[in-house]
Amino acid sequence: MVLKTAHYTQGAAFECEKHQVFAREWLPIAVREQLAQPGQYVSAAPGGWPMLAACGADGVLRAFRNLCRHRDLQLARQDAGNCEKFHCRHHGWTYDLTGTLVDAPAAAAPPGAMSQQRLLALGLQPWGALILVNWQAHAAPIAGVADTLWTAGKSQVGARMVDAACNWKTLLELLLPGEEVSWLWPLLVLRREQDVTIVDRIIPRVPMRTRLIRHIYAGEAARHAVQPALAVLDRLKDEAQQLQAARAQGVPAERSHPHVAELHARLAAAYAQAGAS
Numbered sequence: 343m344v345l346k347t348a349h350y351t352q353g354a355a356f357e358c359e360k361h362q363v364f365a366r367e368w369l370p371i372a373v374r375e376q377l378a379q380p381g382q383y384v385s386a387a388p389g390g391w392p393m394l395a396a397c398g399a400d401g402v403l404r405a406f407r408n409l410c411r412h413r414d415l416q417l418a419r420q421d422a423g424n425c426e427k428f429h430c431r432h433h434g435w436t437y438d439l440t441g442t443l444v445d446a447p448a449a450a451a452p453p454g455a456m457s458q459q460r461l462l463a464l465g466l467q468p469w470g471a472l473i474l475v476n477w478q479a480h481a482a483p484i485a486g487v488a489d490t491l492w493t494a495g496k497s498q499v500g501a502r503m504v505d506a507a508c509n510w511k512t513l514l515e516l517l518l519p520g521e522e523v524s525w526l527w528p529l530l531v532l533r534r535e536q537d538v539t540i541v542d543r544i545i546p547r548v549p550m551r552t553r554l555i556r557h558i559y560a561g562e563a564a565r566h567a568v569q570p571a572l573a574v575l576d577r578l579k580d581e582a583q584q585l586q587a588a589r590a591q592g593v594p595a596e597r598s599h600p601h602v603a604e605l606h607a608r609l610a611a612a613y614a615q616a617g618a619s
């Protein structure tokens with residue numbers, strides 16, 4: 343199946359991907375450095391699913407739906423931060439880093455014991471330098487070992503985020519080709535360029551808006567390569583937006599690279615499973 347223009351431009355395809363892909367697969371929410379200390383947390387909503395991951399006071403990593411149990415409204419509002427508790431700004435429910443409700447104003451107090459109210463858990467799996475989460479709390483772990491060779495002996499020396507006005511698949515099609523590229527379906531791409539490893543996390547936000555967060559791993563000798571690898575994101579964003587315009591005009595994707603062909607095959611299967619075309 344060749345993906346059509348509508349798959350890159352319309353909300354119906356994104357809605358299908360939201361349920362068939364992003365609600366089921368392991369998605370990269372952070373690199374380990376972002377959750378190394380108690381109190382550190384990150385939040386994101388890949389595909390529209392609000393997710394939150396935090397390092398507890400006990401040093402244990404946990405992930406939750408980023409939705410307050412009182413009225414299912416967004417809890418953490420920052421992309422990343424450091425806190426001892428999550429305080430819901432709407433009516434004042436407060437959770438500790440294990441996700442347990444620990445305080446609520448009398449006017450909005452839950453009927454039973456507060457300890458019975460907990461944020462809904464997500465699956466969480468450390469994977470090499472990455473922290474992966476899954477909307478399904480009991481999702482099967484990823485088989486096989488992580489590509490730790492890609493970041494072993496290196497440390498994160500730079501990171502940058504860009505937002506592009508394009509569909510997530512358009513951006514991914516630009517990142518997947520190349521020889522020293524490792525791809526964890528659907529949203530994680532690792533690329534080795536000499537002594538530098540580039541970790542790209544893709545966050546589909548809405549059908550035509552996609553966030554890319556790039557982390558650079560390098561040893562001491564390769565630090566000169568950090569800035570070019572981050573600066574190139576401006577050009578990549580422009581290319582993605584131009585490619586998006588081409589897709590919207592019906593220009594099909596170049597599928598000769600095995601990763602791109604696999605991306606299309608997986609999506610075709612997802613659309614078929616949902617009864618979409």
Ligand code: FES
Nearest residue numbers: 410412430433435
């Ligand atoms: S929605 Fe969070 S306290 Fe009401």
